[in-house]
Amino acid sequence: MRSISIFGATGSIGESTFDLLMRAGGPSAFNTIALTGARNVTRLAEMARALHADLAVTAHEEYLAELRDALAGSGIEAAAGTGAIADAADRPADWVMSAIVGAAGLVPGMRALRHGRTLALANKESLVTAGPLLMATARTHGATILPVDSEHSAVFQALTGEDVAAVERVIITASGGPFRDWPLDRLQAVTVAEAKAHPNWSMGLRISIDSASMFNKALELIETREYFGFLPDQIEVVVHPQSIVHALVGFCDGGMMAHLGPADMRHAIGFALHWPARGDVPVERLDLARIGQLCFEAPDAQRFPALRLAREVMQTGGLAGAAFNAAKEIALDHFIAGHLPFLAMAEVVETTLARLSRQNGLGNAPSSLEDVLYMDDMARRTATEAVADWQQERHVAWT
Ligand code: NDP
16 A cells, blocks of 8 residues: 655645545555644644544644644644654655645655655745755655646646657746736735735645745746756746646747646646556546637736746856745745735845845855755845835835
Protein backbone atom coordinates (compact mmCIF):
# COMPACT_ATOMS: atom_id res chain seq x y z
CA MET A 1 0.00 0.00 0.00
CA ARG A 2 1.26 3.47 -0.83
CA SER A 3 2.27 5.62 2.14
CA ILE A 4 1.55 9.35 2.10
CA SER A 5 1.93 12.49 4.21
CA ILE A 6 0.30 15.90 3.81
CA PHE A 7 2.04 19.03 5.07
CA GLY A 8 -0.56 21.81 5.29
CA ALA A 9 -3.45 19.31 5.36
CA THR A 10 -5.98 21.81 6.73
CA GLY A 11 -5.51 24.38 3.95
CA SER A 12 -7.13 24.70 0.57
CA ILE A 13 -4.65 22.40 -1.22
CA GLY A 14 -4.59 20.05 1.78
CA GLU A 15 -8.40 19.73 1.70
CA SER A 16 -8.38 19.02 -2.04
CA THR A 17 -5.69 16.37 -1.53
CA PHE A 18 -7.71 14.84 1.32
CA ASP A 19 -10.80 14.79 -0.89
CA LEU A 20 -8.96 12.88 -3.63
CA LEU A 21 -7.48 10.40 -1.14
CA MET A 22 -10.86 9.72 0.46
CA ARG A 23 -12.54 9.22 -2.91
CA ALA A 24 -9.75 6.83 -3.89
CA GLY A 25 -10.42 4.59 -0.88
CA GLY A 26 -9.02 6.57 2.08
CA PRO A 27 -7.43 4.33 4.73
CA SER A 28 -8.03 1.15 2.75
CA ALA A 29 -5.98 2.51 -0.17
CA PHE A 30 -3.35 4.69 1.54
CA ASN A 31 -1.17 4.30 4.58
CA THR A 32 -1.19 7.82 6.03
CA ILE A 33 2.00 8.60 7.91
CA ALA A 34 1.61 12.24 8.95
CA LEU A 35 -0.78 15.16 8.55
CA THR A 36 0.21 18.65 9.61
CA GLY A 37 -1.66 21.91 10.19
CA ALA A 38 -1.37 25.02 12.26
CA ARG A 39 -4.40 26.62 13.95
CA ASN A 40 -7.26 24.44 12.72
CA VAL A 41 -6.60 21.47 15.00
CA THR A 42 -10.23 20.32 15.07
CA ARG A 43 -10.17 19.75 11.33
CA LEU A 44 -6.67 18.28 11.51
CA ALA A 45 -7.87 15.68 14.01
CA GLU A 46 -10.95 14.87 11.87
CA MET A 47 -8.75 14.29 8.83
CA ALA A 48 -6.25 12.22 10.83
CA ARG A 49 -9.08 10.02 12.13
CA ALA A 50 -10.63 9.64 8.67
CA LEU A 51 -7.32 8.56 7.12
CA HIS A 52 -6.15 6.54 10.17
CA ALA A 53 -2.95 8.60 10.25
CA ASP A 54 -0.02 7.63 12.46
CA LEU A 55 0.74 11.23 13.44
CA ALA A 56 -0.89 14.69 13.47
CA VAL A 57 1.25 17.78 14.04
CA THR A 58 0.28 21.39 14.68
CA ALA A 59 2.84 24.12 14.03
CA HIS A 60 1.94 25.85 17.30
CA GLU A 61 2.80 24.45 20.75
CA GLU A 62 -0.19 26.27 22.31
CA TYR A 63 -2.59 24.08 20.27
CA LEU A 64 -1.08 20.75 21.33
CA ALA A 65 -3.48 20.13 24.24
CA GLU A 66 -6.48 20.84 22.00
CA LEU A 67 -5.10 18.50 19.34
CA ARG A 68 -4.52 15.74 21.91
CA ASP A 69 -8.12 16.13 23.16
CA ALA A 70 -9.47 15.95 19.64
CA LEU A 71 -7.49 12.76 18.99
CA ALA A 72 -8.31 11.10 22.33
CA GLY A 73 -8.98 7.36 22.01
CA SER A 74 -7.84 7.22 18.38
CA GLY A 75 -4.30 5.99 19.03
CA ILE A 76 -3.01 8.73 16.73
CA GLU A 77 0.14 10.40 17.98
CA ALA A 78 0.05 14.21 18.41
CA ALA A 79 2.98 16.63 18.26
CA ALA A 80 3.56 20.38 17.99
CA GLY A 81 6.08 22.96 16.83
CA THR A 82 8.02 23.70 13.67
CA GLY A 83 10.68 21.18 14.72
CA ALA A 84 8.01 18.47 15.03
CA ILE A 85 6.73 19.32 11.54
CA ALA A 86 10.24 19.01 10.13
CA ASP A 87 10.73 15.72 12.01
CA ALA A 88 7.47 14.41 10.52
CA ALA A 89 9.13 14.74 7.10
CA ASP A 90 11.73 12.16 8.21
CA ARG A 91 9.01 9.53 8.59
CA PRO A 92 8.77 7.05 5.71
CA ALA A 93 6.13 8.25 3.25
CA ASP A 94 6.45 7.44 -0.47
CA TRP A 95 4.44 10.49 -1.56
CA VAL A 96 4.53 13.79 0.30
CA MET A 97 2.25 16.76 -0.38
CA SER A 98 4.00 20.06 0.39
CA ALA A 99 1.10 22.49 0.94
CA ILE A 100 2.14 24.65 3.88
CA VAL A 101 1.74 28.31 2.93
CA GLY A 102 4.84 30.53 2.82
CA ALA A 103 8.52 29.98 3.52
CA ALA A 104 7.54 27.71 6.45
CA GLY A 105 7.08 24.96 3.83
CA LEU A 106 10.75 24.95 2.84
CA VAL A 107 12.38 22.92 5.63
CA PRO A 108 9.90 20.00 5.72
CA GLY A 109 10.03 19.73 1.92
CA MET A 110 13.81 19.69 1.96
CA ARG A 111 13.82 17.02 4.69
CA ALA A 112 11.46 14.82 2.66
CA LEU A 113 13.71 15.15 -0.39
CA ARG A 114 16.75 14.05 1.63
CA HIS A 115 14.96 10.72 2.11
CA GLY A 116 14.41 10.32 -1.63
CA ARG A 117 10.63 10.84 -1.48
CA THR A 118 8.29 11.98 -4.23
CA LEU A 119 7.41 15.55 -3.28
CA ALA A 120 4.20 16.97 -4.75
CA LEU A 121 5.13 20.63 -4.52
CA ALA A 122 2.33 23.16 -4.09
CA ASN A 123 4.52 25.32 -1.85
CA LYS A 124 5.97 27.55 -4.59
CA GLU A 125 7.83 29.56 -1.96
CA SER A 126 10.28 26.63 -1.61
CA LEU A 127 11.43 27.05 -5.20
CA VAL A 128 11.41 30.85 -5.03
CA THR A 129 13.53 30.99 -1.89
CA ALA A 130 15.84 28.01 -2.43
CA GLY A 131 15.29 26.66 -5.94
CA PRO A 132 18.87 25.53 -6.74
CA LEU A 133 19.29 23.87 -3.32
CA LEU A 134 15.95 22.12 -3.57
CA MET A 135 16.56 20.79 -7.06
CA ALA A 136 20.13 19.72 -6.16
CA THR A 137 18.89 17.92 -3.03
CA ALA A 138 16.34 16.02 -5.13
CA ARG A 139 19.05 15.01 -7.62
CA THR A 140 21.54 13.95 -4.95
CA HIS A 141 19.03 11.78 -3.08
CA GLY A 142 17.16 10.35 -6.04
CA ALA A 143 13.98 12.15 -5.04
CA THR A 144 11.31 13.44 -7.41
CA ILE A 145 9.67 16.85 -7.31
CA LEU A 146 6.32 17.10 -9.09
CA PRO A 147 4.94 20.61 -9.55
CA VAL A 148 1.40 21.08 -8.25
CA ASP A 149 0.92 24.75 -9.08
CA SER A 150 -1.56 24.57 -11.98
CA GLU A 151 0.67 26.47 -14.43
CA HIS A 152 3.72 24.39 -13.64
CA SER A 153 1.82 21.13 -13.75
CA ALA A 154 0.58 22.36 -17.14
CA VAL A 155 4.13 23.08 -18.40
CA PHE A 156 5.27 19.70 -17.05
CA GLN A 157 2.45 17.97 -18.93
CA ALA A 158 3.06 19.96 -22.14
CA LEU A 159 6.73 18.97 -22.02
CA THR A 160 6.10 15.26 -21.60
CA GLY A 161 7.82 13.39 -24.43
CA GLU A 162 9.35 16.60 -25.81
CA ASP A 163 12.99 17.59 -26.24
CA VAL A 164 13.59 20.46 -23.79
CA ALA A 165 16.34 21.76 -26.10
CA ALA A 166 13.64 22.48 -28.71
CA VAL A 167 11.71 24.78 -26.35
CA GLU A 168 11.82 28.45 -27.33
CA ARG A 169 9.52 29.86 -24.71
CA VAL A 170 7.08 29.08 -21.96
CA ILE A 171 3.94 31.11 -21.33
CA ILE A 172 2.14 30.91 -18.01
CA THR A 173 -1.31 32.41 -17.77
CA ALA A 174 -2.78 34.73 -15.16
CA SER A 175 -6.49 35.25 -14.66
CA GLY A 176 -5.82 38.91 -13.90
CA GLY A 177 -7.58 38.49 -10.54
CA PRO A 178 -10.48 40.61 -9.31
CA PHE A 179 -8.82 43.92 -10.32
CA ARG A 180 -7.95 43.14 -13.93
CA ASP A 181 -9.99 46.08 -15.23
CA TRP A 182 -9.62 48.44 -12.30
CA PRO A 183 -7.87 51.78 -12.96
CA LEU A 184 -4.79 52.60 -10.88
CA ASP A 185 -6.52 55.20 -8.68
CA ARG A 186 -9.22 52.71 -7.66
CA LEU A 187 -6.56 50.20 -6.61
CA GLN A 188 -5.40 52.63 -3.89
CA ALA A 189 -8.41 51.85 -1.69
CA VAL A 190 -8.77 48.10 -2.22
CA THR A 191 -9.94 46.16 0.87
CA VAL A 192 -8.91 42.67 2.00
CA ALA A 193 -12.44 41.39 1.26
CA GLU A 194 -12.19 42.68 -2.32
CA ALA A 195 -8.66 41.35 -2.80
CA LYS A 196 -9.45 37.83 -1.61
CA ALA A 197 -12.47 37.42 -3.92
CA HIS A 198 -10.82 35.60 -6.80
CA PRO A 199 -13.07 35.38 -9.87
CA ASN A 200 -12.17 31.78 -10.87
CA TRP A 201 -10.23 29.88 -8.22
CA SER A 202 -11.13 28.95 -4.65
CA MET A 203 -7.85 29.24 -2.70
CA GLY A 204 -6.39 30.16 0.67
CA LEU A 205 -6.49 33.80 1.81
CA ARG A 206 -2.85 34.62 1.17
CA ILE A 207 -2.55 33.21 -2.36
CA SER A 208 -5.89 34.82 -3.26
CA ILE A 209 -4.57 38.27 -2.32
CA ASP A 210 -1.26 37.49 -4.04
CA SER A 211 -3.25 36.70 -7.18
CA ALA A 212 -5.00 40.07 -6.99
CA SER A 213 -1.67 41.91 -6.67
CA MET A 214 0.04 39.62 -9.24
CA PHE A 215 2.64 38.73 -6.61
CA ASN A 216 1.44 35.17 -7.09
CA LYS A 217 2.30 35.35 -10.80
CA ALA A 218 5.62 36.97 -9.89
CA LEU A 219 6.43 34.01 -7.63
CA GLU A 220 5.38 31.68 -10.44
CA LEU A 221 7.74 33.34 -12.93
CA ILE A 222 10.62 32.59 -10.57
CA GLU A 223 9.21 29.12 -9.87
CA THR A 224 9.23 28.38 -13.63
CA ARG A 225 12.82 29.50 -13.89
CA GLU A 226 13.93 27.41 -10.91
CA TYR A 227 12.00 24.23 -11.64
CA PHE A 228 12.47 23.94 -15.41
CA GLY A 229 15.70 25.93 -15.77
CA PHE A 230 14.51 28.16 -18.63
CA LEU A 231 16.14 31.57 -19.00
CA PRO A 232 14.14 34.55 -17.70
CA ASP A 233 13.67 35.89 -21.25
CA GLN A 234 12.08 32.59 -22.32
CA ILE A 235 9.32 32.86 -19.71
CA GLU A 236 6.28 35.02 -20.40
CA VAL A 237 3.03 35.85 -18.64
CA VAL A 238 -0.22 36.43 -20.49
CA VAL A 239 -3.52 37.42 -18.89
CA HIS A 240 -6.26 34.91 -19.67
CA PRO A 241 -9.45 35.77 -17.75
CA GLN A 242 -11.18 32.40 -18.25
CA SER A 243 -8.43 30.38 -16.45
CA ILE A 244 -8.92 27.46 -18.86
CA VAL A 245 -5.48 27.47 -20.52
CA HIS A 246 -2.95 27.19 -17.70
CA ALA A 247 0.29 27.32 -19.68
CA LEU A 248 1.71 26.98 -23.18
CA VAL A 249 5.08 25.73 -24.36
CA GLY A 250 6.42 27.15 -27.66
CA PHE A 251 8.89 25.09 -29.71
CA CYS A 252 11.54 26.01 -32.28
CA ASP A 253 9.25 24.97 -35.15
CA GLY A 254 6.68 27.61 -34.18
CA GLY A 255 4.21 25.12 -32.71
CA MET A 256 2.81 25.48 -29.22
CA MET A 257 1.46 22.89 -26.82
CA ALA A 258 -1.23 24.29 -24.54
CA HIS A 259 -2.60 22.66 -21.42
CA LEU A 260 -6.31 23.20 -20.76
CA GLY A 261 -8.26 22.18 -17.70
CA PRO A 262 -10.95 23.34 -15.28
CA ALA A 263 -10.02 25.84 -12.54
CA ASP A 264 -9.90 23.08 -9.95
CA MET A 265 -6.65 22.26 -8.18
CA ARG A 266 -7.69 18.62 -7.87
CA HIS A 267 -6.58 18.16 -11.49
CA ALA A 268 -2.95 19.13 -10.78
CA ILE A 269 -2.96 17.33 -7.40
CA GLY A 270 -4.49 14.23 -8.99
CA PHE A 271 -1.92 14.33 -11.78
CA ALA A 272 0.89 14.36 -9.19
CA LEU A 273 -0.81 11.62 -7.16
CA HIS A 274 -1.16 9.22 -10.09
CA TRP A 275 2.05 10.19 -11.97
CA PRO A 276 3.55 8.66 -14.08
CA ALA A 277 0.17 7.08 -14.89
CA ARG A 278 -3.03 9.05 -15.47
CA GLY A 279 -5.80 8.26 -13.00
CA ASP A 280 -9.47 9.23 -12.91
CA VAL A 281 -9.83 12.61 -11.24
CA PRO A 282 -13.32 13.85 -10.35
CA VAL A 283 -13.14 17.32 -11.87
CA GLU A 284 -15.56 18.97 -14.28
CA ARG A 285 -14.99 18.08 -17.95
CA LEU A 286 -14.63 21.21 -20.08
CA ASP A 287 -17.46 22.08 -22.45
CA LEU A 288 -15.57 24.26 -24.93
CA ALA A 289 -18.66 25.16 -26.97
CA ARG A 290 -20.30 26.51 -23.83
CA ILE A 291 -17.14 28.40 -22.83
CA GLY A 292 -17.14 29.90 -26.32
CA GLN A 293 -14.17 32.23 -26.13
CA LEU A 294 -10.66 32.10 -24.77
CA CYS A 295 -9.18 35.61 -24.45
CA PHE A 296 -5.59 36.70 -23.94
CA GLU A 297 -4.08 40.10 -23.18
CA ALA A 298 -0.75 41.51 -22.02
CA PRO A 299 -0.38 42.23 -18.28
CA ASP A 300 -0.30 45.90 -17.27
CA ALA A 301 3.14 46.52 -15.75
CA GLN A 302 2.15 49.88 -14.28
CA ARG A 303 -0.79 48.59 -12.26
CA PHE A 304 0.95 45.32 -11.35
CA PRO A 305 4.65 46.09 -10.63
CA ALA A 306 5.20 42.68 -9.01
CA LEU A 307 6.01 41.17 -12.41
CA ARG A 308 8.79 43.71 -13.05
CA LEU A 309 10.20 43.02 -9.58
CA ALA A 310 10.22 39.27 -10.29
CA ARG A 311 12.22 39.87 -13.46
CA GLU A 312 14.76 41.92 -11.46
CA VAL A 313 14.96 39.09 -8.93
CA MET A 314 15.61 36.54 -11.67
CA GLN A 315 18.37 38.76 -13.10
CA THR A 316 19.98 39.17 -9.66
CA GLY A 317 19.66 35.45 -8.87
CA GLY A 318 21.26 33.93 -5.74
CA LEU A 319 19.42 34.89 -2.58
CA ALA A 320 17.24 37.54 -4.20
CA GLY A 321 14.29 35.13 -4.39
CA ALA A 322 14.46 34.48 -0.64
CA ALA A 323 14.51 38.23 0.05
CA PHE A 324 11.68 38.89 -2.41
CA ASN A 325 9.43 36.24 -0.90
CA ALA A 326 10.13 37.26 2.70
CA ALA A 327 9.50 40.95 1.95
CA LYS A 328 6.28 40.03 0.15
CA GLU A 329 5.12 37.93 3.13
CA ILE A 330 5.72 40.83 5.53
CA ALA A 331 3.98 43.34 3.23
CA LEU A 332 1.04 40.94 2.88
CA ASP A 333 0.79 40.49 6.68
CA HIS A 334 0.51 44.27 7.01
CA PHE A 335 -2.08 44.57 4.24
CA ILE A 336 -4.20 41.82 5.84
CA ALA A 337 -3.91 43.57 9.22
CA GLY A 338 -5.06 46.84 7.64
CA HIS A 339 -1.73 48.61 8.22
CA LEU A 340 -0.69 49.01 4.59
CA PRO A 341 -2.69 49.78 1.46
CA PHE A 342 -2.79 47.35 -1.44
CA LEU A 343 -0.43 49.19 -3.79
CA ALA A 344 2.11 49.86 -1.05
CA MET A 345 2.94 46.14 -0.82
CA ALA A 346 5.00 46.40 -4.02
CA GLU A 347 6.68 49.59 -2.74
CA VAL A 348 7.74 47.79 0.45
CA VAL A 349 9.14 44.84 -1.50
CA GLU A 350 11.03 47.14 -3.88
CA THR A 351 12.45 49.19 -1.00
CA THR A 352 13.53 46.01 0.79
CA LEU A 353 15.35 44.67 -2.25
CA ALA A 354 17.07 48.03 -2.83
CA ARG A 355 18.22 48.27 0.80
CA LEU A 356 19.50 44.69 0.85
CA SER A 357 21.34 44.95 -2.44
CA ARG A 358 23.31 47.83 -0.99
CA GLN A 359 24.53 45.54 1.77
CA ASN A 360 25.86 42.97 -0.73
CA GLY A 361 25.11 39.28 -0.71
CA LEU A 362 21.73 39.42 -2.44
CA GLY A 363 23.04 37.86 -5.65
CA ASN A 364 25.26 35.30 -3.91
CA ALA A 365 24.32 31.68 -4.57
CA PRO A 366 23.28 30.00 -1.29
CA SER A 367 25.57 27.16 -0.30
CA SER A 368 23.22 25.83 2.38
CA LEU A 369 19.73 26.11 3.80
CA GLU A 370 21.18 28.27 6.57
CA ASP A 371 22.17 30.93 3.98
CA VAL A 372 18.57 31.00 2.75
CA LEU A 373 17.10 31.19 6.24
CA TYR A 374 19.58 33.96 7.14
CA MET A 375 18.51 36.03 4.11
CA ASP A 376 14.85 35.28 4.83
CA ASP A 377 15.27 36.62 8.36
CA MET A 378 17.24 39.69 7.24
CA ALA A 379 14.66 40.51 4.56
CA ARG A 380 11.80 40.18 7.07
CA ARG A 381 13.49 42.66 9.39
CA THR A 382 14.31 45.04 6.52
CA ALA A 383 10.75 44.83 5.18
CA THR A 384 9.31 45.49 8.64
CA GLU A 385 11.44 48.66 8.79
CA ALA A 386 10.31 49.60 5.27
CA VAL A 387 6.67 49.25 6.37
CA ALA A 388 7.34 51.46 9.41
CA ASP A 389 9.04 54.06 7.19
CA TRP A 390 6.15 53.95 4.75
CA GLN A 391 3.65 54.44 7.57
CA GLN A 392 5.62 57.35 9.00
CA GLU A 393 6.02 59.12 5.68
CA ARG A 394 2.58 58.48 4.19
CA HIS A 395 0.22 57.56 7.00
CA VAL A 396 -1.71 60.86 6.87
CA ALA A 397 -2.15 60.68 3.11
CA TRP A 398 -3.40 57.08 3.31
CA THR A 399 -5.89 57.47 6.19
P1 NDP B 1 -3.99 27.83 3.03
O1 NDP B 1 -3.76 29.12 3.72
O2 NDP B 1 -5.37 27.46 2.64
O3 NDP B 1 -3.41 26.63 3.94
C1 NDP B 1 -2.11 26.70 4.45
C2 NDP B 1 -1.78 25.46 5.27
O4 NDP B 1 -0.55 25.69 5.95
C3 NDP B 1 -2.80 25.16 6.36
O5 NDP B 1 -2.79 23.77 6.63
C4 NDP B 1 -2.24 25.91 7.56
O6 NDP B 1 -2.73 25.42 8.80
C5 NDP B 1 -0.76 25.64 7.39
N1 NDP B 1 0.11 26.65 7.96
C6 NDP B 1 -0.08 28.00 8.02
N2 NDP B 1 0.98 28.59 8.59
C7 NDP B 1 1.84 27.58 8.93
C8 NDP B 1 3.13 27.56 9.56
N3 NDP B 1 3.74 28.68 9.98
N4 NDP B 1 3.74 26.37 9.73
C9 NDP B 1 3.14 25.21 9.33
N5 NDP B 1 1.92 25.18 8.73
C10 NDP B 1 1.30 26.36 8.52
O7 NDP B 1 -3.01 27.81 1.78
P2 NDP B 1 -3.25 27.16 0.35
O8 NDP B 1 -3.69 25.74 0.50
O9 NDP B 1 -4.04 28.07 -0.49
O10 NDP B 1 -1.77 27.19 -0.24
C11 NDP B 1 -0.77 26.30 0.20
C12 NDP B 1 0.44 26.41 -0.71
O11 NDP B 1 0.06 25.98 -2.00
C13 NDP B 1 0.95 27.84 -0.88
O12 NDP B 1 2.34 27.80 -1.03
C14 NDP B 1 0.30 28.31 -2.17
O13 NDP B 1 1.05 29.29 -2.83
C15 NDP B 1 0.28 27.02 -2.96
N6 NDP B 1 -0.75 26.93 -3.98
C16 NDP B 1 -2.07 27.03 -3.62
C17 NDP B 1 -3.06 26.97 -4.58
C18 NDP B 1 -4.51 27.00 -4.20
O14 NDP B 1 -5.36 26.82 -5.07
N7 NDP B 1 -4.87 27.19 -2.96
C19 NDP B 1 -2.72 26.84 -6.01
C20 NDP B 1 -1.31 26.67 -6.26
C21 NDP B 1 -0.36 26.75 -5.28
P3 NDP B 1 -4.12 25.95 9.49
O15 NDP B 1 -5.09 26.16 8.37
O16 NDP B 1 -4.49 24.79 10.39
O17 NDP B 1 -3.81 27.19 10.25
